[in-house]
Amino acid sequence: MGRLLVLLFVYLGAYLVLRRLWPAVTRGWRHGVLLGLMGFAFAAWTVPAVTGYGLHHTPPFLVPVKLFAVVWSITALLVMLMGLPFLVLKLRAERRQRAAPPGVDLERRNLLVKAGQAMPVFAMGASAVGVVGGSLGFTVREVEVKLRGLPSALDGFRIGQITDIHVGPFISPEYLRGAVEVMNTAGVDLQVMTGDLIDDVNQLDETMAALASTTARHGMLAILGNHEHWRGLDEVLGGYAQLAQRGAPVRLLVDEAHVLEHGGQRLRVVGVDFPMSGRSRTVRDQRWQHSAETAFKEGHPDDVVLCLSHHPDFFPYAAERGASLTLAGHTHGGQVAFLGVPLFGFAFKHMLGRYRFRDSHLYVSGGTGHWLPFRIGIPPEVTLLTLRSA
Structure with missing residues (x-):
């Protein structure tokens, strides 16, 4: 209900702005059309929230309705x-005009104000472009990571990363299966899923079946994100447990490590839980400290360590415990970037792409799916990482 109130506030705010900047739209038949479209978009969000129908899984005939609601809301x-x-x-211009002596024309000062009348057209265009960009599917991104002291047995080791799938209203299990198939076709040695797998647990069986379609030599290792905690943690844990019982090559890591051997060399993969700590940064840091102490407590000094963390800001904890590479997601890269620079880069210390601290590396994926189909400059991605000796 809180989200609907926020949405109503946004709609009302936009209406009031339009009423002053573009008065013609709020008169006559245009006014009726504006209110009708606004009511239709609001109903597209309200009906699923109240009835539950189409809240997570969207029937095909409702997809255009939801896409329209997204475009209108943005x-x-x-x-x-x-x-x-x-x-x-x-x-301010109106106040100056009233205060100006008779016969003084302030028209030139009003040019910028008149330019504001074109702003709704720009907003609609940007919204449409972003929704199209978020609905076109993922790209495949090749990344080479040079690690100091990497054993020769792991030089050329390939990892496929998917993250932030968000199976639900706009992302289907078939979309996820396509991402896994891309990694299968690429022949990566290990596949990883770094959290926020699903928003609609009613699609859990098909989602888990898509993960289990991995053919990687070392299978797939997965961790939890915040959305698994929000949408149904018990159901998600049960889904992973059933895969394990059936012998599927998919394993969930929750503050624990899994060791695999490749060419006689041990690779220790550490997976940490998401610190569901509300708004308290202190509690979050305490939970990360606990996760680090628990997940990294065992291991051999000669192990090469790979860390999987949904939140990228766990990177310092992993680095200080010897992780050569940390893979993360969570941020979606902000979903909007101009000239390669995320618009909301201020929101996270590690927003998108590659980071390094001494000999430890971090890669933050822009996400394979989305919870809202709106992306400009940051397409969804399946990441193929190749380890190389520095």
């Missing part, structure tokens, strides 16, 4: 946020 948010500065300028 447009309303952009109109509200981008329109406020223009609205302030307009009010």
Whole structure:
């Protein structure tokens, strides 16, 4: 219900901005059309929230309705946020006009204000472009990571990473199966899934079957993200347990390590849980400290250590415990970037791509899926990483 109230606030804010900047839209038949479309979009969010129908799994005939609701909602948010500065300028211009001596024309000063009338068109276009970009499917990203002291047996070792799938309203198990098939075709040695697998546990069986389709030599190792905790942790844990019982090559790591041998060399893969700590950073850091102490407590000094963490800010804990490479997700890269720079890069210390601390490396994926189909400049990705000796 809280999300619906926020959405209603955004719609109302956009309406009020439009009413002042583009008065013609709020008069006559245009006003009726505007209110009708706004009501239709709001109903597209409200009906599933109230009835549960289509809340997570979206029937095919409802997909266009949800996509329209997404485009409309993002447009309303952009109109509200981008329109406020223009609205302030307009009010100031009107005040100056009233205070100006008779015969003084302030038309030139109003040009910027008039430019604000084009802003709703820009907002609608940006929203549509972002939704198309978020709905086109994933790209395959090749990344080479040079590690100091990497044993020759692991030089050329390939890892396929998927993360932030969010099987649910807009992402199907078939989409996930396609991502796994890309890694299968690439012939990676190990596949990893770094959290936020699913939002709709009603699709859990098909989702787990998609993971189990891995043919990697060392199978697939998975960890939990925050959405597994939110959407149904017991069901997700049960799904992984059933895969283990059936002998599927998929293993879940929760503050634990798994050792595999490749060419006679041990590779220790450490997987940590997500620190569900509310808004307290202190509690979050305490839980990360506990995860680090638990997951890294065993191991051989000659092991090469790979860490899987849904949240990328676990990187310092992994680095100080000898992890050569940490793979993470969670941020989706902000889902919006211009000229390769994430628009919301301020939100996370490690937002997207490659980072390094001394001899330890971090790669943050932009995510393989999304919880909202809106991306500009940061496409969903399946990452193929190749380890090389520095």
